[in-house]
Amino acid sequence: MQTECYADLMQSLRGLVKCALLFSVCFAAFAQQEDPTFKTQSRLVVVPVTVATKAGLRVWDLKAEDFTLLDNGQSRKITVEPWGTYDQKVSMVVVVETSYLSEAALIKISKVASSVSNITGEDGEIAVITADDAVHSVLDFTKEWEPLHTVFEKLHASTERAGHVLDAVSAGIVLLEHRPPTNRRIVLVFSENVDRGSHARPIDVLTFAEKENVIIYTVNYSAFLTPFTVKGQTSPPMSSNDPRKAKPTTPVNSTGLIDIAPAQVPIVPGFGEMLRSFKFDFGKALAEYTGGRQLNFTTLDRLDNDLNELSVEVHSQYQISFVPPQEKDPIYHEIEVQVNHPELVVRARPGYWIGVPVEEKKPEPPPTSKPTNP
Secondary structure, eight states: OHHHHHHHHHHHHHHHHHHHHHHHHHHHHHHHHHGGGGGGSOOOEEEEEEEEOTTSOBOOOOOGGGEEEEETTEEOOOEEEOTTSOOOOEEEEEEEEOSGGGHHHHHHHTTOHHHHHHHHOTTOEEEEEEESSSEEEEEEEEOOHHHHHHHHHTOOOOSOOOBOHHHHHHHHHHHHHTSOTTSEEEEEEEEESSOBSOOSOHHHHHHHHHHTTEEEEEEEEOTTTGGGGSTTOOOOOOOTTOGGGSOOOOOOOTTSOSSOSSSOOOOOTTHHHHHHHHHHOHHHHHHHHHTOOEEEOSSHHHHHHHHHHHHHHHTTOEEEEEOOOOOSSOEEEEEEEEESOTTSEEEOOOEEEEOOOTTOOOOOOOOBOOOOOO
16 A cells, blocks of 8 residues: 555656656746847936036036936936946047148157046056058057057158048947946047048947947147147158158048948938038037037147046046937937036037847957058
8 A cells, every 4th residue: 555655656746847847948948039038128328427617617516416317308217426426447449640631749649648548547448549541450458558658659640641530430439339338438539620531421420429328529639730839840841742742542441340330320400510510620529419528739738738637527527327218210319417506517418319229230340450650
């Protein structure tokens, strides 16, 4: 009798084990099928905010309740992190125009590696890209001072008149896209206030920058005024056979970064004015659309002061974040950040794109290469 009961018990246990195994297999298959749905969840929109007095003095002591964010006119639930309360590393790509027209400016830029390094801080990382008639990645991301200093010291003008600055900015955004998503992402551009020969469309570059939460700061100079402020430097007129006087060519960019946007987007009302400004104020359009800032210099002292000012700004910003609404089709949302002190000046990105598929294929980072010496 005991033997029969034991046999019945063992048979029942074997049945339970089979059921458990079958359940586990079905659950695993179901989980594998359901996993891709999590990839379409909403991203977080991050908005660094600079607050200052009308005299330009930074305001440090605002609290979360002092801020309001309007998204297409509707108030959003936001998270506000005051300066000094968030430990966020900075990843920055420095873009330097190296066309022959930039020769005098490069003499000054080559001396400010220390000021550039201060913008990212001790735990930050910096990569460097140069732009003439092509885009060159001359320094991969590094936290070390020596490689950055060496690259800046060796900056020199090429024999090319073209300056594919916009292509270089798009390459910089691609590099930043591959950095940790928790890092603050910055592109710092040293260039004339004009682009010569880029193939990337401004609207695509700016949309890509917005999608990747990239802020662009531009430091512009005049190729005609800067030479007069370089001590001990004289620029004799070009002879008729000087290679720099030859008609420039604009070959297709070899980095493969021309189509930098995952999908072309329609130009929405208000963008027309911004795109037209690219022809007249290239640096301002890049900076203002991404929440950055445009600076100009002619002397080394002015350049050094501007970079120190940027360092203060980057490390004194408030950080606002929120979850955007679901959108089926690509659409641009205008945002406005307000503080309950009307006498203060607030600067932040003017909007963001939503509804662009998150699984779109993106271009790869450019190969590290050194520009050919003239």
